[in-house]
Amino acid sequence: TQLLEQSPQFLSIQEGENLTVYCNSSSVFSSLQWYRQEPGEGPVLLVTVVTGGEVKKLKRLTFQFGDARKDSSLHITAAQPGDTGLYLCAGEGGSRLTFGEGTQLTVNP
Amino acid sequence: ETGVTQTPRHLVMGMTNKKSLKCEQHLGHNAMYWYKQSAKKPLELMFVYSLEERVENNSVPSRFSPECPNSSHLFLHLHTLQPEDSALYLCASNLLGGDTDTQYFGPGTRLTVL
Numbered sequence: 158t159q160l161l162e163q164s165p166q167f168l169s170i171q172e173g174e175n176l177t178v179y180c181n182s183s184s185v186f187s188s189l190q191w192y193r194q195e196p197g198e199g200p201v202l203l204v205t206v207v208t209g210g211e212v213k214k215l216k217r218l219t220f221q222f223g224d225a226r227k228d229s230s231l232h233i234t235a236a237q238p239g240d241t242g243l244y245l246c247a248g249e250g251g252s253r254l255t256f257g258e259g260t261q262l263t264v265n266p
Numbered sequence: 267e268t269g270v271t272q273t274p275r276h277l278v279m280g281m282t283n284k285k286s287l288k289c290e291q292h293l294g295h296n297a298m299y300w301y302k303q304s305a306k307k308p309l310e311l312m313f314v315y316s317l318e319e320r321v322e323n324n325s326v327p328s329r330f331s332p333e334c335p336n337s338s339h340l341f342l343h344l345h346t347l348q349p350e351d352s353a354l355y356l357c358a359s360n361l362l363g364g365d366t367d368t369q370y371f372g373p374g375t376r377l378t379v380l
Contacts, residue, residue, distance in 0.1 A: 161308070190368070197275075199356050199371030200309075201268065245309070252367060253322075256309040 160184070161248055163257035171265050173235050178244055178260045181228045186248035186255075189222055189229045194243040194259070236264045269293040270372035272357050278378045279347065287342040287375045289357030297362045298340040299369065300332060303354040315340060316362060347379045 161182045170176055180189070188207045192200035204213050206222035206229060213220045217240075219232040233240055241264050247254040270291045279285050291298065300312040314322035315334040329351075331343040340357055354376050358369040 166306075192371075197376075198373050199268065199270070199272075199358070201371070202368055205368065247309075249367065252362065253311065253314075254309075254369060258306065258308050 161246055161255055161257035163244075163246055163260050165260060166258060167261050167263075169263040169265065170236055172237055174264075176233050176236060176262070178231045178233075178262070179228070180230070180246035180257055182248060182255075183227065184248065184250070184255075185226050186250050187226075188249045189226070190247045190249065190254070191220055191229070191231055192245040192247065194245060195241075200243075200245055233262075236262075238264045238266050240264050268370045268372065270357060270359055270370050272355075272372035272375050274375060275373065276376045276378075278380065279344070280380050281347060281349070283347075284343070284345040286344065287355055287357075287377075289340040289342075289359075289372055291338055291340075291357075291359040291370070291372075293359060293361075293370060295359035295361045295370070296337055297360050298334060298337075299358040299360075300340065300342055301356040301358065301371075303356055303374070309356065313342075344377075347377075349379050352377055352379045 164179045190205045191203045194200040204220045209224045209226045211222045217234045243259045245259045246257045273288045297316045302310045312326045313332045318334050333341040354374045356374045357372040360369045
């Protein structure tokens with residue numbers, strides 16, 4: 158069974174701070190996806206990383222896929238209240254997604 | 267709007283009721299999924315339909331019964347549920363064999379079983 162562990166589970170910070178969320182597994186994935194889910198909505202895809210060591214930037218968000226394709230990180234620079242939400246990582250293997258538990262991020266104004 | 271709609275958005279039912287959840291996708295996708303999202307747990311894949319054929323059933327109790335009449339619609343029929351079945355039920359779809367397998371999620375149905 159493939160498992161993905163996310164840390165921290167909860168994070169509450171002030172507007173303007175930087176943060177990093179981690180997603181770790183003992184399994185290798187063909188790709189890894191990051192989603193953000195807001196209350197009352199389904200998860201929305203932010204990015205997919207495919208190549209080991211790959212770094213992708215989406216405005217203030219930087220995503221990195223580990224060299225061995227077992228782990229990933231999401232770094233947010235100068236967080237804003239609009240970044241508040243549940244951040245989920247999901248590893249793809251055999252056309253199926255395995256999700257982590259998520260990191261609940263709250264950015265206070 | 268992701269192109270995947272779910273109804274109802276909220277549902278409260280007793281343990282003896284029968285109800286159905288509906289999912290519809292307008293994206294031309296050929297695969298649809300039901301997930302269960304409970305507090306402090308990872309999303310759990312329940313069922314997968316590919317080209318309207320059920321290809322995966324992850325040991326889900328028989329009180330949950332899926333139906334996929336065509337590639338755009340997916341139902342989850344519920345009967346004699348238990349309080350521990352209360353959760354957010356998410357539908358997703360994607361295009362298998364396309365350039366990307368990205369799954370698009372609906373907003374979910376928040377189910378409460380009394």
